[in-house]
């Protein structure tokens with residue numbers, strides 16, 4: 001008998017609003033984007049990641065909708081004397097299901113190291129948040145042929161000691177640092193190549209059924225014009241969108257192209 005669940009795919013479209021919006025602007029944008037993405041559920045997970053201060057208001061807007069809430073960072077300790085930091089428990093209290101960890105902007109501007117990122121991933125998983133772990137090479141690393149080695153090292157370091165128990169999921173976002181915010185994404189085929197390197201690393205780190213709960217998405221100048229290219233590659237299980245997620249029409253097209261690809265694929269497998 002045919003297993004109806006077999007080979008059905010799920011895709012992620014994640015909005016990273018960075019430090020671009022006020023609380024009021026975040027709430028307005030969330031309501032706009034929810035109204036447009038509201039119908040796209042089957043096989044598509046839309047996640048909105050506002051700044052910490054907007055989590056509560058955006059969380060209320062998202063509640064009861066088909067979109068999920070994510071934070072842009074967390075601290076690795078559960079509680080204590082850590083001025084300015086935010087705990088996983090607080091993020092959960094505000095309704096967050098996902099948390100971005102190790103974004104290259106944090107590595108670059110705040111000195112986040114592989115060790116710090118690992119501690120954050122461990123805390124996220126322990127707390128039942130789904131980490132979206134960002135990895136990716138700089139332009140210089142790519143130029144000198146170190147791209148695969150850098151990506152593999154970052155994945156291994158971030159996931160050291162991580163165990164995915166129960167139905168716990170994990171996302172790795174391949175984000176080549178040199179294309180973020182430039183308006184010029186890498187070629188989807190080129191991105192898919194790094195996704196294969198990451199997939200191999202995940203297979204080495206986790207037994208196969210567990211590795212299947214780790215999904216690999218692409219980030220870096222994704223927009224409404226280049227999304228069609230990314231959804232064609234089965235290795236690319238979604239996108240992390242910065243600039244284009246601030247424009248409701250852009251974001252809607254990114255989500256709807258991704259959703260249509262999911263529906264087309266899943267119907268053919270039923």
Ligand code: PGA
Pocket residue numbers: 016175179180181182183219220221222240241242243244
């Ligand atoms: P971008 O940002 O889409 O503006 O390039 C992506 C990211 O930094 O996650």
